[in-house]
Amino acid sequence: xxxxxxxxxxxxxxxxxxxxxxxxxxxxxxxxxxxxxxxxxxxxxxxxxxxxxxxxxxxx
Amino acid sequence: xxxxxxxxxxxxxxxxxxxxxxxxxxxxxxxxxxxxxxxxxxxxxxxxxxxxxxxxxxxxxxxxxxxxxxxxxxxxxxxxxxxxxxxxxxxxxxxxxxxxxxxxxxxxxxxxxxxxxxxxxxxxxxxxxxxxxxxxxxxxxxxxxxxxxxxxxxxxxxxxxxxxxxxxxxxxxxxxxxxxxxxxxxxxxxxxxxxxxxxxxxxxxxxxxxxxxxxxxxxxxxxxxxxxxxxxxxxxxxxxxxxxxxxxxxxxxxxxxxxxxxxxxxxxxxxxxxxxxxxxxxxxxxxxxxxxxxxxxxxxxxxxxxxxxxxxxxxxxxxxxxxxxxxxxxxxxxxxxxxxxxxxxx
Numbered sequence: 001x002x003x004x005x006x007x008x009x010x011x012x013x014x015x016x017x018x019x020x021x022x023x024x025x026x027x028x029x030x031x032x033x034x035x036x037x038x039x040x041x042x043x044x045x046x047x048x049x050x051x052x053x054x055x056x057x058x059x060x
Numbered sequence: 061x062x063x064x065x066x067x068x069x070x071x072x073x074x075x076x077x078x079x080x081x082x083x084x085x086x087x088x089x090x091x092x093x094x095x096x097x098x099x100x101x102x103x104x105x106x107x108x109x110x111x112x113x114x115x116x117x118x119x120x121x122x123x124x125x126x127x128x129x130x131x132x133x134x135x136x137x138x139x140x141x142x143x144x145x146x147x148x149x150x151x152x153x154x155x156x157x158x159x160x161x162x163x164x165x166x167x168x169x170x171x172x173x174x175x176x177x178x179x180x181x182x183x184x185x186x187x188x189x190x191x192x193x194x195x196x197x198x199x200x201x202x203x204x205x206x207x208x209x210x211x212x213x214x215x216x217x218x219x220x221x222x223x224x225x226x227x228x229x230x231x232x233x234x235x236x237x238x239x240x241x242x243x244x245x246x247x248x249x250x251x252x253x254x255x256x257x258x259x260x261x262x263x264x265x266x267x268x269x270x271x272x273x274x275x276x277x278x279x280x281x282x283x284x285x286x287x288x289x290x291x292x293x294x295x296x297x298x299x300x301x302x303x304x305x306x307x308x309x310x311x312x313x314x315x316x317x318x319x320x321x322x323x324x325x326x327x328x329x330x331x332x333x334x335x336x337x338x339x340x341x342x343x344x345x346x347x348x349x350x351x352x353x354x355x356x357x358x359x360x361x362x363x364x365x366x367x368x369x370x371x372x373x374x375x376x377x378x379x380x381x382x383x384x385x386x387x388x389x390x391x392x393x394x395x396x397x398x399x400x401x402x403x404x405x406x
Contacts, residue, residue, distance in 0.1 A: 047262050050297050050375050052273060053114065053283040 074367075075345035076360050081367070084343075084360050093263060093272065096179040096240035100279045103239050106246045106256070112282040113236060113259040113301075120302050124153050126405065127305040128383075130171065131292030132159025133314025134206040134321075135386035141311045142167035144399050155236075155299045157291040158187035159207050160312050165225045166210060170232055173302070174254075175295040176245050177238040177261055177287050185244045188252065189223030192244070205327050206317070230254045236298055238287070239280045260284040261294070286375075288368040296369070300376060308380050309402040314387030315366035316347065316358035328361045347388045351396035358388050370394070 128150070130136070142164055145154075156164055156171035158178075164171055178184050182196055187208075190196070194216060202211040211218055230252030237246055238261045249256050262284045263272035273284045285301070287294035292313055299308055317326055323344050332340040343360040358366075366389055373380060373393035382389050383399040390396060 046371060047265055047286040047375075050286045050372070051283050051301060052262065052267055054274075054277050054281070 074363070075347060075358075076343070076363055080343065080360050081364050084364060092179060095181070096261065096263070097275070097279075099179050099242055100239040100260070100276055102243045103237075103241070103246060103258075104280060106243070106250075107239060107258045107280040107282060111255065111257045113257045113285070113298075114283050116234070116236075116257045117283075117301055120304070123304040123306065125305065126307045126309060126402070127153045127155065127299045127303045128309045128311060129292070129296045129299045129313075130154065130156040130160035130164060131290075131295070131310065131312035131314070131384075132157050132163075132207045133292075133312040133316075133384060133387055134209075134318060135314050135384045136160060136163045136312040137206065137209050138318060139385045139399075140167070141383070141399050142169045144403070145169055148400070148403050150403060153299070153303050153305075155295045155302075157295045157312075158184060159291065161187050161226070162189075162208055162210060162222050163312075165222075165229055170229050172232075173234050173236055173295075173298065175236045175238075175291055175298055176241045177291045177294050179240040179242065181242045182244075184241060185248050186219070188245065188248045189219055189221075189226045190244075191223060191248065191251075193219045204325055206321060206325070207327065226252045236295075238285075238294070239276065239282065258282045262286045286372060288365065288372050290365045290368075293365065293369045293372065296380070297372070300378065305378055307378055307402075307405065308376075309383045309397075309399065310380065310389070311383050311399065313369075313382060313384045313389050314356070315362040315369075316356040316388045318386065319346070319355055319357065321357055323357070326357070326359060328359050331361075332359065349388055349390050351382075351390045352385070354386075356386065356388050362388070 146168060154169065154171040155173040155175060158174055158176045161171070161174050176184055183199070183201060186193065186202060202208065203215060230249070231254070233254050235249040235254040235256045237249065237256055237258055239258055240261050246256060258280060259282050260273065260276040260280060263276065266273060268274065276284060285294060286297055288297070296308065296310065299305065323329055323341070332343045336343060345358060346355045347358050348355045369389065370391050370393065376393070379395065380393060381395045381397045381402050383397055383402045385398060
């Protein structure tokens, strides 16, 4: 909605319908559920070493 | 609820296709990386004024004969390895993932190190006792599953007890915190008197300036560590780096559930049901552990993490023994051994 802020006025009042509590709860549930699907799973990579310290080669 | 598929020996066939594994990883990658990077920024103050894992590695003690690493798997409660350790008067090093900390402390075993990686904004601090639990939105994550069944009682009372326990033992525990954790985790560890050592989670295989690893190091100049995608595996990598042991024993590394657990009481059930409402059951499977002769329930997320650990074993400089006595971690590079036998190795 911030994009509509400007130097003009709308001809009529526009009401943005509020989401129902059930809709909000569902969205929140889905967001939470998706977040927990990953946990730290996104850090799965196939590294060539166990530790990398920038320019220092202190790998195992 | 229909029965999940059963696979008798994963050495020959995976219960999930490579496409399933890739799909699950990709689905959450962007969201989790964003939050991890945000936390890495928010933790900059703590890291700047704190210690780096590099400092710990430089002052590492002489190599240990053996080291135990605790994951948070349900076998901790089912098999109770803490009782075996107490009976054997085990005095060697123990590194615990955060999800195993409460289990160990309540049974009188104090690990020298605890590891946290997961960037979840509210859940991870719970493993240390959450001072703000009473004001948080209700979350049945801890009560509906069997990672730590101690939470299945009165969670406010359990939380208060854990806060007191962690505060009492904290000064004797070093917290190895990934820069991806919520700042509340760092705050809690410091309040409990733990010495905190910081590291970055390896987010990609790249080392060039465009890599996520380099971006993390730019934010916080501490070493990047391979995590295998979960805290337990990160703790295993830490054990190798810090103690350089001749052998490592794993406990609570289940990557699955006991056969009597229903799908809807598992860690990733809600997530899989929301994402795949029509066919979420295909992301569960029963896998026979040939070393134990028992079938365990697992899901695609756990299987993905288990695969990542097995892939890291090639980089391990010492033999790895799985003393969990449950779950689906078996295969090349893993020796299944009861804890008592592991402790008896010369």
